[in-house]
Amino acid sequence: MPTQHTIPAVPLPHAAHPGATMPQVGFGVFQVPDAETTRAVSLALDAGYRSVDTAAVYGNEAGVGRALAEAGLTSGPARAEVFVTSKLWVDDMARSDVAPALGRSLERLGLDHLDLFLIHWPAPGRGQYVEAWEALVEARDAGLVREIGVSNFQPAHLDAIIAATGVRPVVNQVELHPALQQRGLRAAHAAHGVVTEAWSPLAQGALLRDDVIARVAAAHAVTPAQAILRWHVQHGTVVIPKSVTPERIAANLDLFGFALSDDEMAAIDALDRDGRTGPHPDRFNG
Ligand SMILES: NC(=O)C1=CN([C@@H]2O[C@H](COP(=O)(O)OP(=O)(O)OC[C@H]3O[C@@H](n4cnc5c(N)ncnc54)[C@H](OP(=O)(O)O)[C@@H]3O)[C@@H](O)[C@H]2O)C=CC1
Numbered sequence: 526m527p528t529q530h531t532i533p534a535v536p537l538p539h540a541a542h543p544g545a546t547m548p549q550v551g552f553g554v555f556q557v558p559d560a561e562t563t564r565a566v567s568l569a570l571d572a573g574y575r576s577v578d579t580a581a582v583y584g585n586e587a588g589v590g591r592a593l594a595e596a597g598l599t600s601g602p603a604r605a606e607v608f609v610t611s612k613l614w615v616d617d618m619a620r621s622d623v624a625p626a627l628g629r630s631l632e633r634l635g636l637d638h639l640d641l642f643l644i645h646w647p648a649p650g651r652g653q654y655v656e657a658w659e660a661l662v663e664a665r666d667a668g669l670v671r672e673i674g675v676s677n678f679q680p681a682h683l684d685a686i687i688a689a690t691g692v693r694p695v696v697n698q699v700e701l702h703p704a705l706q707q708r709g710l711r712a713a714h715a716a717h718g719v720v721t722e723a724w725s726p727l728a729q730g731a732l733l734r735d736d737v738i739a740r741v742a743a744a745h746a747v748t749p750a751q752a753i754l755r756w757h758v759q760h761g762t763v764v765i766p767k768s769v770t771p772e773r774i775a776a777n778l779d780l781f782g783f784a785l786s787d788d789e790m791a792a793i794d795a796l797d798r799d800g801r802t803g804p805h806p807d808r809f810n811g
């Protein structure tokens with residue numbers, strides 16, 4: 526059994542709720558079928574995860590909601606023990622479509638509010654991300670979501686929504702792993718006080734046989750996935766690894782009983798090679 530350690534709470538500097546934080550390690554459910562999602566999220570909650578990342582487009586918000594309900598985490602004082610993120614899909618970015626889309630997500634999840642709601646992609650070809658952001662600000666002010674953020678935003682997209690509203694996203698969730706380190710974007714996040722959240726933190730498994738990762742993992746008697754996730758953690762990044770495999774679900778949270786040396790961090794830093802696995806945000810419009 527992996528050792529249980531407290532999951533660090535990452536401060537959200539521009540949160541609407543002063544002092545708000547989010548768990549540095551959460552559980553992602555992309556590509557998990559709805560029926561299987563309940564079992565996977567239940568395993569994750571049993572392993573100690575207290576943050577779940579879903580999206581309307583994943584088709585599994587209901588499965589997440591069933592697991593939260595079975596664990597008694599959907600209402601009452603226990604609701605505050607879990608951090609639930611969902612995302613607005615690109616088809617619903619017109620200003621008048623945002624509140625109904627959010628309502629449908631809440632209904633599927635069985636929740637009266639989200640902890641974090643993200644614009645899933647800027648989809649610049651649609652020309653709607655600024656009005657979508659204005660609608661997210663309204664949803665936050667109405668109490669339907671505690672905090673709001675974005676996903677897959679480039680620096681120019683961040684600048685545009687901040688200039689239009691004066692409201693900064695608390696996080697930008699972007700593809701980030703040793704083969705795509707997003708240094709320029711991370712610098713923009715630091716300048717704006719936006720927390721960096723990594724999607725596909727394991728590059729969907731593509732880096733698990735890398736020689737450098739294997740060497741670092743062996744030195745600490747951990748798995749390659751744990752070495753990669755620990756690298757993220759030491760960079761201060763929020764991670765949301767996905768797995769449907771019980772031992773991996775548990776191991777991916779067991780990151781706080783070892784630390785990488787400066788040399789090991791530098792060796793993984795040197796793996797940066799523009800190794801994007803997903804769509805480019807400047808070109809993806811859904
Ligand atoms: N905002 C966005 O646009 C996006 C957001 N996301 C979010 O990020 C989350 C994580 O990204 P995702 O793309 O799922 O990819 P990950 O980088 O988390 O990798 C998941 C893959 O790695 C495998 N894996 C997980 N843990 C281990 C381990 N310890 N050892 C070996 N293999 C392992 C899983 O297999 P198995 O399940 O079989 O164990 C799965 O095939 C998503 O689930 C989603 O919530 C993802 C993509 C885009």
Ligand SMILES: O=C(O)C(=O)[C@@H](O)[C@H](O)C(=O)CO
Binds near residue numbers: 580803
């Ligand atoms: O997983 C997500 O959150 C995504 O946005 C993407 O994977 C997207 O749905 C996609 O598959 C684009 O090809």
